[in-house]
Amino acid sequence: MRKICQKTMMALCLWFGFAVSAADAQVLVEQGKIKVSLEPGQKVADTLTIHNTGSDAADLNLYFEDFRYVEPFLGKKDFFSAGTVDHSCSPWINFYPQTVHLPPFAQKKINFTINTPSDASGGYYCVLFMEKTIVDGSAGAGGEGSKAGLTILSRVGTLFFVETNARIKKVSVGGVKADGKTISGTLTNQGDVTLVITPLFYIINSSSGVPVDRGELEKLYVPAGSTAGFALKSSSEISDGQYLAVLTFDLEDGVSAVSEIEFQKKGPLYTVISAK
Amino acid sequence: MKTVKFSFIALIGIAIIALGATAVIADQGSFGINVNIKKSAAIQFVVSRVQGTTWTANNNDLNFGTLLYDGVNGIFYSPFYYAIDIGTTGDGAGQPDDISFSYTPGTNPNQGTTLGGLGVKGSLTVVKTDGANDALLNKVLLSKVASIGTLDKSQFTGGWPRLYVGIWDGNPTTSTGDADEEVFTPADNPGDYSGILLVTAVVN
Numbered sequence: 001m002r003k004i005c006q007k008t009m010m011a012l013c014l015w016f017g018f019a020v021s022a023a024d025a026q027v028l029v030e031q032g033k034i035k036v037s038l039e040p041g042q043k044v045a046d047t048l049t050i051h052n053t054g055s056d057a058a059d060l061n062l063y064f065e066d067f068r069y070v071e072p073f074l075g076k077k078d079f080f081s082a083g084t085v086d087h088s089c090s091p092w093i094n095f096y097p098q099t100v101h102l103p104p105f106a107q108k109k110i111n112f113t114i115n116t117p118s119d120a121s122g123g124y125y126c127v128l129f130m131e132k133t134i135v136d137g138s139a140g141a142g143g144e145g146s147k148a149g150l151t152i153l154s155r156v157g158t159l160f161f162v163e164t165n166a167r168i169k170k171v172s173v174g175g176v177k178a179d180g181k182t183i184s185g186t187l188t189n190q191g192d193v194t195l196v197i198t199p200l201f202y203i204i205n206s207s208s209g210v211p212v213d214r215g216e217l218e219k220l221y222v223p224a225g226s227t228a229g230f231a232l233k234s235s236s237e238i239s240d241g242q243y244l245a246v247l248t249f250d251l252e253d254g255v256s257a258v259s260e261i262e263f264q265k266k267g268p269l270y271t272v273i274s275a276k
Numbered sequence: 277m278k279t280v281k282f283s284f285i286a287l288i289g290i291a292i293i294a295l296g297a298t299a300v301i302a303d304q305g306s307f308g309i310n311v312n313i314k315k316s317a318a319i320q321f322v323v324s325r326v327q328g329t330t331w332t333a334n335n336n337d338l339n340f341g342t343l344l345y346d347g348v349n350g351i352f353y354s355p356f357y358y359a360i361d362i363g364t365t366g367d368g369a370g371q372p373d374d375i376s377f378s379y380t381p382g383t384n385p386n387q388g389t390t391l392g393g394l395g396v397k398g399s400l401t402v403v404k405t406d407g408a409n410d411a412l413l414n415k416v417l418l419s420k421v422a423s424i425g426t427l428d429k430s431q432f433t434g435g436w437p438r439l440y441v442g443i444w445d446g447n448p449t450t451s452t453g454d455a456d457e458e459v460f461t462p463a464d465n466p467g468d469y470s471g472i473l474l475v476t477a478v479v480n
Contacts, residue, residue, distance in 0.1 A: 026363065032478065032479035033479055067478075075373055075374055075426070075428070075480035076374065076376075076425060076426040077374065077376075077426075077478065079476070127478065129476075147339075147340070147341060147342050147343065147467070147468050147469065148339075148340040148341075148343065148354070148394055148397070148398065148443055148460075148468075148469045148470070149338065149339040149340060149341075149468070149469075149470050150338045150339075150340075150394065150398065150418070150441060150470065150471055150472075150473055151338070151382070151470065151471070151472045151473070152321070152323075152338055152360070152472070152473045152474075152475065153472060153473070153474045153475070154321060154474075154475045154476075154477070155474065155475070155476050155477070156476075156477050156478065157476065157477070157478040159478060159479065196480075219480070221480060
């Protein structure tokens with residue numbers, strides 16, 4: 001059976017390196033995330049800026065969708081049609097223009113207005129997409145037999161985080177346990193906004209009071225009412241003994257929560273003594 | 277614009293150095309310094325058509341054209357495939373954390389038959405490349421690109437994401453291994469097979 005070995009072709013092609021001229025149209029949105037804190041009923045107007053940093057003109061369609069961070073809450077998002085997810089702010093935001101022609105190396109300001117309802121409470125979220133067709137596979141069809149073409153659309157987004165001033169930022173830590181050299185637990189968002197959490201830690205020797213390790217864990221993106229896991233693994237070898245791990249969960253806007261975990265290390269095993 | 281931004285970043289750098297120096301003079305303790313650079317998102321594509329050892333810049337379409345017939349094996353095939361390099365480095369902080377894919381079927385002359393459309397006859401391969409070497413990350417049917425999930429920028433340290441898009445020709449070494457995968461054969465209805473691949477880039 002005659003077959004074309006694409007893998008071999010790829011390997012041969014790569015000998016030529018990456019010396020391929022570019023179909024160059026890059027869309028850059030300056031504000032990847034817009035976070036505002038408002039009183040219910042308040043209106044604000046602002047702008048965001050998009051650039052075409054490429055040498056080809058770009059035509060963009062702008063539209064809203066909703067998004068939601070999904071498990072394990074490390075930043076991955078699912079996207080939904082605008083206004084279909086609880087606590088969507090897309091119905092409140094007007095923007096102009098909705099289509100944009102960007103000549104090479106040009107920029108354009110997008111005006112938007114946020115009209116917060118008077119009964120708003122907590123956090124509301126949506127994403128404004130700027131979409132461009134980079135390749136259109138529908139062109140060139142014709143002739144006999146089967147033909148195939150793929151159209152590729154690319155889009156960059158600006159995330160909107162609209163929260164009321166009286167928002168609640170609160171977490172609880174639970175399920176702390178040791179598994180080999182890892183101490184893990186869960187973090188539940190008990191507030192009414194999506195929390196972007198930076199967990200910081202330091203470990204001190206309970207006997208000497210000397211710090212033996214410190215660092216930062218992976219950021220967590222936890223919607224209200226959701227629970228995410230965290231795992232603390234010491235980056236350095238520590239000797240047998242009793243230790244206190246102090247975890248500070250930075251919830252942004254000057255809010256943080258602290259958890260203290262006392263544990264013992266004996267040989268390769270860690271045992272949690274207490275957690276509060 | 278780049279000059280202005282570079283100057284701004286340079287000024288921040290100078291400010292950090294000056295602040296650090298002041299701190300050292302004032303006290304020998306340690307100090308935390310926070311600098312918040314606006315987090316932008318950008319995405320750039322370089323599309324190439326690959327045929328044999330020839331890479332050709334491809335500006336306008338990702339069209340496999342009229343497929344060729346291999347009478348010996350009784351299949352239709354495309355003599356080329358596409359490589360799409362994704363650039364995510366913008367001005368300074370212009371790196372989206374999160375790149376994801378979705379596929380929407382287009383025209384499918386096999387509609388109503390047991391045979392599938394482009395979604396099961398084409399595949400997407402995601403690699404981390406440095407221009408000389410590829411490290412395979414994912415290889416899936418076009419119809420299942422959503423299963424790739426999110427590509428995080430940390431996966432591409434020392435390289436960049438590259439996508440290969442091709443029509444399967446029955447070669448086991450280029451197969452996705454998916455039980456649903458199909459080749460074009462004379463049993464397929466003639467016509468235009470199409471679909472839309474959506475690439476999304478956002479920050480976290």
